[in-house]
Amino acid sequence: MKLLLKGGRIIDPLRKIDKIADLLVDGGKVVRIETNIEDPGADIYDAGGMWIIPGLIDMHTHLREPGYEYKESIRTGCEAAVAGGFTAVACMPNTNPVNDTRSVTEYIIRQAALAGIARVYPVAAATRGSEGRVLSEFGDLKEAGAVAFSDDGKPVADSAVMRYAMEYAASFGALVISHCEDATLSADGLMNEGRISTELGLKGIPSIAEDIPVARDIAIAEYTGTSVHIAHVSTAGAVRIIREAKKRGVRVTAETAPHYFSLSDEALREFDTNLKMNPPLRSTEDVAAMKEALRDGTIDVIATDHAPHSSIEKDVEFEYAANGIIGLETSLALSLNLVREGVLSPADLVRKMSSNPAAVLGVRGGTLGIGAEADITVIDPNRPWTVDVRIFRSKSRNSPFHGWKMEGKAVLTIVGGAIKYREG
Amino acid sequence: MRWTKKDLLGMKDLSADEIRLILDTADSFMEVSTREIKKVPTLRGKTVVNLFFEASTRTRTSFEIAAKRLSADAVNISASASSVVKGETLIDTARNLEAMNPDIIVIRHSAAGSPHILARCVKQSIINAGDGAHEHPTQALLDMMTIRQKKGKIAGLKIAIIGDIAHSRVARSNIHGLNAMGAKVAVGGPATMMPREIERLGVTVHHNIEDTIRGADIIMMLRVQIERKAICLFPSLREYAKFFCLDRDRIRNAKEDVIIMHPGPINRGVEISPEVADGPYSVILDQVANGVAVRMALLYLLAGGSS
Numbered sequence: 001m002k003l004l005l006k007g008g009r010i011i012d013p014l015r016k017i018d019k020i021a022d023l024l025v026d027g028g029k030v031v032r033i034e035t036n037i038e039d040p041g042a043d044i045y046d047a048g049g050m051w052i053i054p055g056l057i058d059m060h061t062h063l064r065e066p067g068y069e070y071k072e073s074i075r076t077g078c079e080a081a082v083a084g085g086f087t088a089v090a091c092m093p094n095t096n097p098v099n100d101t102r103s104v105t106e107y108i109i110r111q112a113a114l115a116g117i118a119r120v121y122p123v124a125a126a127t128r129g130s131e132g133r134v135l136s137e138f139g140d141l142k143e144a145g146a147v148a149f150s151d152d153g154k155p156v157a158d159s160a161v162m163r164y165a166m167e168y169a170a171s172f173g174a175l176v177i178s179h180c181e182d183a184t185l186s187a188d189g190l191m192n193e194g195r196i197s198t199e200l201g202l203k204g205i206p207s208i209a210e211d212i213p214v215a216r217d218i219a220i221a222e223y224t225g226t227s228v229h230i231a232h233v234s235t236a237g238a239v240r241i242i243r244e245a246k247k248r249g250v251r252v253t254a255e256t257a258p259h260y261f262s263l264s265d266e267a268l269r270e271f272d273t274n275l276k277m278n279p280p281l282r283s284t285e286d287v288a289a290m291k292e293a294l295r296d297g298t299i300d301v302i303a304t305d306h307a308p309h310s311s312i313e314k315d316v317e318f319e320y321a322a323n324g325i326i327g328l329e330t331s332l333a334l335s336l337n338l339v340r341e342g343v344l345s346p347a348d349l350v351r352k353m354s355s356n357p358a359a360v361l362g363v364r365g366g367t368l369g370i371g372a373e374a375d376i377t378v379i380d381p382n383r384p385w386t387v388d389v390r391i392f393r394s395k396s397r398n399s400p401f402h403g404w405k406m407e408g409k410a411v412l413t414i415v416g417g418a419i420k421y422r423e424g
Numbered sequence: 425m426r427w428t429k430k431d432l433l434g435m436k437d438l439s440a441d442e443i444r445l446i447l448d449t450a451d452s453f454m455e456v457s458t459r460e461i462k463k464v465p466t467l468r469g470k471t472v473v474n475l476f477f478e479a480s481t482r483t484r485t486s487f488e489i490a491a492k493r494l495s496a497d498a499v500n501i502s503a504s505a506s507s508v509v510k511g512e513t514l515i516d517t518a519r520n521l522e523a524m525n526p527d528i529i530v531i532r533h534s535a536a537g538s539p540h541i542l543a544r545c546v547k548q549s550i551i552n553a554g555d556g557a558h559e560h561p562t563q564a565l566l567d568m569m570t571i572r573q574k575k576g577k578i579a580g581l582k583i584a585i586i587g588d589i590a591h592s593r594v595a596r597s598n599i600h601g602l603n604a605m606g607a608k609v610a611v612g613g614p615a616t617m618m619p620r621e622i623e624r625l626g627v628t629v630h631h632n633i634e635d636t637i638r639g640a641d642i643i644m645m646l647r648v649q650i651e652r653k654a655i656c657l658f659p660s661l662r663e664y665a666k667f668f669c670l671d672r673d674r675i676r677n678a679k680e681d682v683i684i685m686h687p688g689p690i691n692r693g694v695e696i697s698p699e700v701a702d703g704p705y706s707v708i709l710d711q712v713a714n715g716v717a718v719r720m721a722l723l724y725l726l727a728g729g730s731s
Contacts, residue, residue: 198619199436201536201557201593206620271537316513317535319556 008047028417055087055375060303067096078117082421085410088119100125150177185209211237227251236289255301258334273321308396336408378412434559449721467496490719564597579606587646612636
């Protein structure tokens, strides 16, 4: 089947393309990008006024399967992904059982293939059971299809274990993604420590609970000559440490999530559990630091940390509520706000949401080269819409952005040349 | 002025006029408790549910007596500390209560924000009787009633609050209320007991008791939560008492006519010496007496009365 995208603004920062042109997909590949393609055999999609960009890749998603299918399944998570413009997601290993063995990795890949919606790249646990003691079988897991290793949600407290994880991963050309949290400092914490936690009487999570392990992991990477990717950066302190390390040439990459540049802890005054996540929403100064770090390249990637929870976990006292919010269906619109604010150029946005995550994970995509797999997202950058969690594809509804007026949306999501989502 | 709020969730939400209305109403109810027959028919036919998820003797009894003196029916429910343990969610508990159609629900809960959940999901008026370390508005109101009784005003007074501010809902509610009424609040204690950016709530911060109480009209001592010692806020009770216990010598730093308050229950010899607790400056038992009047006033106002 041939598909011809007509008259869109093609943005591909890796190939330094930003022009109005047509793009022809055939046999699942990008075959032509030219100013005026005629092909009577092709289905035509009028992309006038739209952006045609490499498919968005979310390198930090929780699909909850196996084990927590009442929150999300691989199928519903993938449906949410393509509705949000993502052609691929990397899913975190904190499932039940934990993805620390070949059989679980293979199960995820098989379920994703059966769903046949978006590409799914499993991230396997860095340590067995994510217990922070014994390394999981990186070599075998990588052969099975794991793209990176992380104990996301359960930080590796033991510095020696973290050192060995990074060194062992390097031997297999694999990447460690670090959830940076000093659990002794964050213990029982419910929100960012600061004026708002003081006012609400909620136990705070200090910013240094993040800064200290970020500094530690960067020190390990520098000492051992390995690389590390810092997950969900939320503090100005972590940004300063990463920026300085990058200047020295340390191989560190970093991501933040849309909520960390869209909301601050000021939003928390009504005890809304959909504003509870880990790391927590930080101060307005931290929000400004996230934007600056995205602008100057300190933060490479925007990732959702899509964390579905049901009302069972969320419709309870703030103290007892689970951490996390869903993000696949709001990430692009929130990130487009940064383009409108002048923080990012359209090409920067494509880097942060497609090219860079592809490069960090070492997966295909992130560019629209001739002959490349046709993973393409078409965006209407001006389309107004209102977030309504009731019509989300995700099984869960835990979004703080319900009711927000947005501008810009994915209108066509193409995976391997096939249309997986089309806005009505 | 008339009372317009459905709920009393915190002092943060109250204006000076609203606080004055509550205190004036409470003053007018004081007399009921001194009658031979301590009962007025004002709230006959109304039902007040005291829903306590956290142990309480003083506050729960005070609410119960307040309801009964107004002829309301009071029902006490002592639930297990955590709804997670109990197996029924707070929202389900609330909806069940709502179905039985009481008029006012008084809630105490160890989790901050719990009264706000109730207020959102049921039609009844909610009174916060203490939620975690967040707020304890009826305590602040009875404290302010006591201050007004003893000093004739609140505006312009200097109030020193000493102890574990970080974990104290009494401190938070008093800071909001006293600031709204134009008082000056100083807080004191070791830095481990001062929550981050507390000064942004409009208080001055000190780390020794002498500076905190210097020139104070009122000293409010907070209970040291002995059970919290495990998390290293201070090395030992002995050391805490040595540096922060309010004794006769230290009171000399305050004004001559200073009054001493404490929300109770007191730890004699830890944050307050016995001779101070029982001495001439102490108004601790006046606070308890005023508590009944303040709670009568709130039940009355929330049930639809006007001053």
